[in-house]
Amino acid sequence: MxxxxxxxxxxxxxxxxCREPVLHRVGGGKYTWAPNMNLTAWAMHEKFYVGDWLYFGFDKTRYNVLEVSKMNYNNCDDKNFITNITRGGRDVFNLTEARPYYFLSGLGYCFEGMKVAVYAQYAPPxxxxxxxxxxxxxxxxxxxxxxxxxxxxxxxxxxxxx
Incomplete structure (x- = not known):
């Protein structure tokens, strides 16, 4: 027995x-959420797992961070967003499910590169x-x-x- x-x-x-969650500074650097950054390239070099956190550092008087659908992400459409995670310019978002997540900044900044897609997966054994x-x-x-x-x-x- x-x-x-x-x-x-x-x-x-x-x-x-089971692993310790990781805090990913979106884009790297101090101000991680800004125009004219290649956030797609940054995301391609990161591994995202369920439980990890995304950190967005930005000027809250100019930008915002919206979780959107894939269609809204592709079209840079900030209408009908899923969640506005903008709080104070140093905002975090928890990846709670194994799925793709799409984020963008409204007010036209998405067209200047302020968007990122990440895919959270379960941690490997x-x-x-x-x-x-x-x-x-x-x-x-x-x-x-x-x-x-x-x-x-x-x-x-x-x-x-x-």
Missing amino acids: LLWLITAVNILWSTAE DPDPAPLVVRNGCPSQSAGYGIIIMVLALLASSAVMG
């Missing part, structure tokens, strides 16, 4: 898709199925199975005794 529990936990944790322990709710590869084995032993003994 104990061996079965250890094997089951190891399989579940070794296939877990960890290729190294080394011993795992849980930290902050996320499997981490460090100390061995000590704690896991103790917990599983307690569970197995309670199952046998119960």
